[in-house]
Amino acid sequence: MFRSRSKDEQAATAKVTADQPQQPRDPQAPKGRPTPKRSDSQSQRRSRAHTPANRKDAAKAQREARRTDMARQREAMASGDERYLPARDKGPVRRFARDYVDSRWCVAEFFLPMAVVILVLTMVRVPSIQSIALLLWLVIIVLIVLDSVFIWFRLGKQLQQRFPNDNLKGVKAYAVMRTLQMRRLRLPKPQVKRGQRP
Template sequence: MFRSRSKEERPAPTAKVAPDLSKQPRDPQAPKGRPTPKRSVAQTQRRSVVASTGNRKEDAKRARERRRADLARQREALASGDERYLPARDKGPVRRFVRDFVDSRFCIAEFFLPLAVVILVLSMIRMSNIQNIALLLWLGVIIMIVIDSIGIWLRLKKQLAERFPNEPKRGAVAYGLMRTLQMRRLRLPKPQVKRGERP
C-alpha cells in the first residue's frame, strides 16, 4: 500500500539480442567468397602493378606508356589473331569459331556499303526510270541480306550447339552477324581461314 511507485514503474530488464549478422551490409573491402589465389599467381599480379614514384607527372607518363604498349599489342593481336592480347569480346574458342564460320562463307551483307553507295548515286540522277531501278535495287538488296542473315543465324546456332554444348554462347550469333556486315578485308580480328575452308 505504501510501496514506492518508482519501483513499480521501473521497466523489466530486456535480454540483449545478438545482432543479426546476415542483415548487416557486407563490407565492400571484404573478400567475395572466391578461393585464395596461388602464391605464384599472386606474385605475378604484384609484379604487374608498377609501384608509384610519388611524382604525379612521372606516374601519368608511365601509365600513358603502358596504355600505348597495351594498345600496340592489341593491334598486333587483331592482325595476327593472337588470343592472348585480343579484346575480351573476341576471346575464347566460341568467338574464334564464329569468326572462322563467317569468314569461310560468301555473305551478301559484306557488300552492303558498296551497293548502298551505288544505289545512292543512281537515286540522285534526275530520271524517273533510273530512280525506280535504284529503289528496286535497294529493296532487293535488303531482302537478300535478311534472307542470307536468317540462314547464317540458323546454321551458326546449330553448329554452336553441336560443337560447344557446355560453353557459354550468349551473344555469339549476334557477334557473327555483325561481322558479316563488315567487308572481309576490313574485319578485325583479321580472317584466319579462306573462303570455302571448313572452320
C-alpha cells in the same frame, strides 16, 4: 613499468585512435602494433621507390602502359594471337564464329559498295533509273535480312553441336555483326579462306 598490455586494452586504444584525429605520438608510449620484419619493410620501400613521385609521372606511366597494351592488341588483331585479343574476341567459341563467317560469302559485306552505287543512281534525274535504285535498296535489304537469319540459325546449330557446355550468349549476334564488315576490313583478320570450312 615494462608490462605487456592485454588484448582488450589494445582493441580499446585502437578504436579510440580510429575515432579521433591523428595526433603526434608520445615517444615513450607503446605503438600498439608489432615491429615489421626487415624484409617486409625493405620490400615496401622498394615498391614505393618504383611508384612515380607525382601525378604527372604517374599519368605518363599509365599512358605508356596503355599504349603498349593497345599496340599488342593491334598486333593480335592482325595475327589472330588469342593471348592478346580483347575480351570480346577471345576463346574458341568466338574464333569458330569468326571462321564460320569468314569461310562464306555474305550478302551484307557488299552493302557499302552497293549503297554507293545506289546513291549515285538516285542522283540521276531519270525517273526510271531512280525507281530501279529504290527497288535495288529493297532487294539488298531483304537479301541481307534473309542471309543474316540463315547464318543465325545455321551457326546456332553448329555451336550447339561443337560447344554444348560453353556459354554461347552473344556469339550469334557477334557473327552477324561481323558479316556487315567488308572482309578486308574485318578485325581480327580472317584466318580461313573462303570455302574452307572451320
